[in-house]
Amino acid sequence: MARPQAFNTTEALHQAMNVFWHKGYEATSMADLLAATGLSKSSLYAAFGGKRELFVAAFDAYREAREREMRRMLAHRPAREAIEGFFRKIVLDAGDGDPSRGCMSINQAVEMAPRDPEIRGRVLQDFTLIEEALAEAIARGQAEGSVGDAYDARHLARLLVLAFPGLQIMVRAGSDRARLDDSLNSLLFMLDRDH
Amino acid sequence: MARPQAFNTTEALHQAMNVFWHKGYEATSMADLLAATGLSKSSLYAAFGGKRELFVAAFDAYREAREREMRRMLAHRPAREAIEGFFRKIVLDAGDGDPSRGCMSINQAVEMAPRDPEIRGRVLQDFTLIEEALAEAIARGQAEGSVGDAYDARHLARLLVLAFPGLQIMVRAGSDRARLDDSLNSLLFMLDRDH
DNA sequence: GCTATTCTGGACCAATCGGTCCCCAACTGC
DNA sequence: GCAGTTGGGGACCGATTGGTCCAGAATAGC
Known part of the structure; x- marks a missing residue:
């Protein structure tokens, strides 16, 4: 084991989620995601796979958070x-x-x-x-x-x-x-x- | 005046509309629109301007048709x-x-x-x-x-x-x-x- | 401090994006 | 049939797309 990851994975996911939420899937470019997360290309690809996989992960994070919030309010x-x-x-x-x-x-x-x-x-x-x-x-x-x-x-x-x-x-x-x-x-x- | 237009403009608009309706704006490429209308690039650009202008024209055609339909049904x-x-x-x-x-x-x-x-x-x-x-x-x-x-x-x-x-x-x-x-x-x- | 391992910045890639342009073919008016 | 004009096929453009890869920096274990 060596050199720990320099970024918080769930935090990066959260920021990617926000971009996808705003702009949707197609209108969001990898450049947008890189800027929003602050990661470099290799880090992002290593952590999440490709654009689509990142999207699915972000979508699931969104859905989980929203479901919890709904249940709390109801x-x-x-x-x-x-x-x-x-x-x-x-x-x-x-x-x-x-x-x-x-x-x-x-x-x-x-x-x-x-x-x-x-x-x-x-x-x-x-x-x-x-x-x-x-x-x-x-x-x-x-x-x-x-x-x-x-x-x-x-x-x-x-x-x-x-x-x-x-x-x-x-x-x-x-x-x-x-x-x-x-x-x-x-x-x-x-x-x-x-x- | 010479050489008449070989395609029906409103018909082409209608076909473009259908593509935009299905796929949305971003996910629709000029190649899609060319294939759907059967036009060549120069014809399409000459007739409608760019992708965005074509989209707006298609959207307006859609809205007009749908409004008429709604009023008829109601x-x-x-x-x-x-x-x-x-x-x-x-x-x-x-x-x-x-x-x-x-x-x-x-x-x-x-x-x-x-x-x-x-x-x-x-x-x-x-x-x-x-x-x-x-x-x-x-x-x-x-x-x-x-x-x-x-x-x-x-x-x-x-x-x-x-x-x-x-x-x-x-x-x-x-x-x-x-x-x-x-x-x-x-x-x-x-x-x-x-x- | 050395080594092994992992992370990361960015060069690089082919493919595709929307858009322009030229040149020849086609057609109208005479 | 000729002249003049317009339409259209497709080559071409730079920019951007998502994605790969490598060289070097950083750090843990010893």
Whole structure:
């Protein structure tokens, strides 16, 4: 054993992830990734393989982080507030910091999923993951009375899962805040008790 | 005046549009466009300018065609059926023919809109276009009694506009038909009279 | 301090990118 | 049929793409 690695692998992965999140796969060049991570070409190739492998690793890191975050937010009580918080965070992230990134899974549903089965599988899995988590939260909310029970939980969950990419895409396309809030409120209204 | 153009310009534009629709902007090479249109390089450049100009022209052609189609479908009566038809067509297009294309405006909301103001403007305009058309159809449906009036038209329109990208993206990501239908039914249920 | 091993900067690669240009063929108007 | 003009095939361009490789620097174990 000799000469330890001079960079933090997970940190480099995180920075690569951010570039891919912003620019997507095709529009990101190795030069971009080198600049973002600060690594030299040989180091990056040695650590991650090629561009595609790096992308997949970055995507998986993203998905894991986001899933954890979703579960954390949806665990709050009452469930109605938890769900609202989950969706409000999407539009909050829009204004915060640099231009809109949206959700990387949604972005990849557009870019890679149609032609790359490996990515497609991950994207589809993310959809079911979100639906299950939301359905669970809604059921809990209905049991405790914070969410209206005019519609059954699965039904509402499907509606929210359908709206999720909608919000993410409006964010990424740069919709203004007022419009995002309007849409969001229309959506959350469905969770209310009466009607 | 001499030697007439040997190709149909709008036809070539249409074929270019299809490539861009499938692959997006970055992933489409000039070689792809040449192959799809059957033109030679000089002809294509003379007729449309560069790749970007061709893309914008193709995108505009797409948007115009789709807007016309939307208005035609939403004009049907009763309004409830018109709206249902509009959304059902999205999932019908999925199975029909080659792998999923989704909606080019939604795809571009992800790919180009964040970094290209000209495209962003068009995408945002498309969102309002759809919302207005839906709001109008919903109001008509409520007046004639085919759409429930538990929620006001603007409210419902926002919900549908939010769900529109959701469906398009599920289609593009290759969701199976059963899931698409489930989501669609959950959405359309919101239009019903009772509740 | 020596040696063995690992890491890293950057030269180098072929392929492909979008784009330009020239020259000949084709066609219209007379 | 001739003159004049325009269209189009394809050679060519520099820049950039993702990727390989090697020589030398750095460091651990002894």
